Amino acid sequence: MNPLQVAVGVVKSADGKILISLRDQSSHQGGLWEFPGGKIEQQETAEQALIRELKEELNLNVKAATPLITVKHQYTDLLVQLNVFLVEDFSGEVESCEGQAFLWVEPDALRQYAFPKVNQPIITAARLPDRYAILEDTDEPLLRINLQKILDRGVKLIQARLKTLPPEAVKKFVEQAYPLCKQKGALLLINSAVKSPDDLEADGIHLTSRDLMFLDKRPGHRRWVAASCHTLQELRHAQKIGVDFIVLGPVLPTQTHPGAEVLGWKRFAELVSRINLPVYALGGMSESSVIAARSAGGQGISAIRAFIESE
Structure with a gap:
């Protein structure tokens, strides 16, 4: 039809x-x-x-x-x-x-x-804005500095991906970061890989693709729920359980995984067209990639380095 x-x-x-x-x-x-x-x-x-x-x-x-x-x-x-x-x-x-x-x-x-x-x-x-920053914990001493850089760039949506920090360090950082985000009118989501994410005060949760596929309904008591996806099956499951938006990738080669298989913009657009959710493009993004992401049907871009380094 x-x-x-x-x-x-x-x-x-x-x-x-x-x-x-x-x-x-x-x-x-x-x-x-x-x-x-x-x-x-x-x-x-x-x-x-x-x-x-x-x-x-x-x-x-x-x-x-x-x-x-x-x-x-x-x-x-x-x-x-x-x-x-x-x-x-x-x-x-x-x-x-x-x-x-x-x-x-x-x-x-x-x-x-x-x-x-x-x-x-x-x-x-x-x-939702057209930029979604990912704050990595690979360099713990730089966490606060990088958060400030992201906020100074005017980014209004941030994911704290604190996978390697011990629980007490995660709790301490989020207690400092959340008020800073609120002052700047930015939303802070916590990656689900941390221990007991529901105990942390934030605006929402970002589900890893693994955690997403274990769920049969949307996590409760969360203002925002996002998810990482790589396949059509994951995209459809995210839509089924009622997440708010998705990060899909990798779209382009990245510095950390230059030889990894990527979707490319054509496949990204095809996958986005199969669901009714806002989707951010991840992988090899710069701030100037927003136009390409929008042209491919996406909400915008998600990135780590793009918001803490000068283009």
């Missing part, structure tokens, strides 16, 4: 708020909130359709749109594909050209509004 193609815009204002509109009561799933957009007509690209729809619906002039996520959903009699773009460069004052209500809301407040189920991955993608 060929899916019905729809263009969707996550329109973000200069102060970081996101535009949502209310579906007409007479329409399918009427009375629920949605991100603006509409059906892609014949001979249109997804971006052309988005530009047209936002002008017709809200009188917005889109100057640039960046791919954010693609979501496929099977209704009883219809397969729909939502081609979602992040729109941060636009002009014009929002107007309700078709009589629909609209609101500007903070990203974290999106969860308070009733959306169609198919919109949930979009809400997650809209709340």
Whole structure:
């Protein structure tokens, strides 16, 4: 079945708020909130359709749109594909050209509004940044220094991968790191390889691929749950148990494993297209790789060195 193609815009204002509109009561799933957009007509690209729809619906002039996520959903009699773009460069004052209500809301407040189920991955993608830093513990004396470098780069999502530190050292570091992250408005996730990760105060947990495959449901009491994946089986299992986002790799050769088998951007894009979750590309990434990751359907990049070394 060929899916019905729809263009969707996550329109973000200069102060970081996101535009949502209310579906007409007479329409399918009427009375629920949605991100603006509409059906892609014949001979249109997804971006052309988005530009047209936002002008017709809200009188917005889109100057640039960046791919954010693609979501496929099977209704009883219809397969729909939502081609979602992040729109941060636009002009014009929002107007309700078709009589629909609209609101500007903070990203974290999106969860308070009733959306169609198919919109949930979009809400997650809209709340996540395009960079996910991994803080390694291979050089314990540099942990605090490297964390500060990451925060100074403006990174808002960080994984503490503290696999080799003794438990007491992990606890001490996290007790120092979490307040620093909160001060900078950054989220801190703890890698599940540490002993008793649930005892550490943080914003969430990042599951190793091994720990992921042992679970049959999402870990409880965690605001954010991420997972490392390398195969389609792992990706599908992560989606099944309800993780929020995924790190997939290695995409490109790395300095530490130059001869290891890599996915490449083509295979990365193919795997991303099989699930409805935000996915970060890992392996051989630099900050400039964000564009390639987005073009391949990813949320952005995840890296270790890219955020503590100068390009």
